[in-house]
Amino acid sequence: MTTDWHLDPGLLTQYGSGVLEPSRLMAVEAHLSACAPCRALIPADEAWLADSWSAVFDDIHAPRIGPVQRLLARAGLPEHRFRLLTATPALRWSWLLATATVLTLAVAAAWLGSDSTQLVGHAFLVLAPILPVVAVSGAYGPPADPMHEITGTTPAAGPALVLWRAVSVIGVAVVMAAVAAALLPGPGWYAVAWLLPALLLCTGTLALATLLSLPVAAGVLGGLWLTGVLSAAGTSGELIVASMFGPTAQLAYLLAAALAAAVLILRRRRFDLGES
Ligand SMILES: [Zn+2]
Structure with a gap:
């Protein structure tokens, strides 16, 4: 001009x-x-x-390299993989802090109110399997990931990235819930009884995400779990524990989780990655 x-x-x-x-x-x-x-x-x-x-x-x-990355690099995780994982929305501090707060409140409530200890223990068993699922729902794609449009155009996007991110957030959520469970007063098996239901809900969510979007799949399975627990509960907390966390139920969770994992492996190319 x-x-x-x-x-x-x-x-x-x-x-x-x-x-x-x-x-x-x-x-x-x-x-x-x-x-x-x-x-x-x-x-x-x-x-x-x-x-x-x-x-x-x-x-x-020269991006800053934190102690976590140094540890993972020593364990053999390549740097580009780490970058994609740390961009996972559910691994942001806000999300981790929210999860930690919920767990801390549960443990604190259980120690402070001796009358309600058992109730809090039951509530923990019911809610702990949901935490990893909530984390998984925010592991990939819109609306949780504002970077999704950019991530989605990279060669690394797709089923492999969803699984990598899902495994990493499940790992973090499970570790946090395990720490809380160990601090919880009450029967020692509380600390582990929620693990198989959590495994089933996570693999189930990922398997269902080959059909629906990730947040919807997580919502459906989380809702089913809560509905199941509430209908089993009736008025007594003892019933929840007996019917939802007894040996028969645990075996059923394990088998169903294996089934979901099989579905996931067979249909892994069909992840609904949320592209509109
Ligand atoms: Zn001029």
Whole structure:
């Protein structure tokens, strides 16, 4: 674009000191982007430019490496895999903090109120299997992942990434729930009774995600679990424990989880990855 009109010195001074109103600012910037002589009149703050550029350059070329990554790298996890995993929404601090808070409250409530200890124990057994499923629902795709449009265009996107992320969030959620279970007063088997239901709900959610979107699959199975528990409960907490966590039920969870895993392996190419 060529023009006979150029920015006068007064306007350039106002632009430089940042006092122009938005409409005039836009006009000046439009002219500057097209006119090299006027651009040359703007004094460049070389030090500021150099600082900004080196900060950007450093962030891109030498990302900070935390202790967790160092540990995983030593265990053989390649760096690019780690980058994709740490971009998992359900592994963000906010999500981890929320999970930790829920578990801490459960443990604290169980220790503080001796009358309600058993009730809290039952509530923990019912809710602990849901936590990994909630984490899985946020492991991939919209609406949980604002980066999804970008992630989805990378060669690494797809079933393998969903499984990697699912395994990592299940791992983190299970470790957190296991710590809480160990701190919970009450019968020792509380600490492990929720593990097989959690395994079934997670593999079931992933298997169902070959048919539905991940959040919907998680919602359906989480809802089924809660409905099942509530209908088994009636009025007595003892009934929940006997019918939902007894040896027969545990065996059924294990078999169903194996079935879900088989479905998942057979249909793994059909993940509904949420592309609209
Ligand atoms: Zn000009």
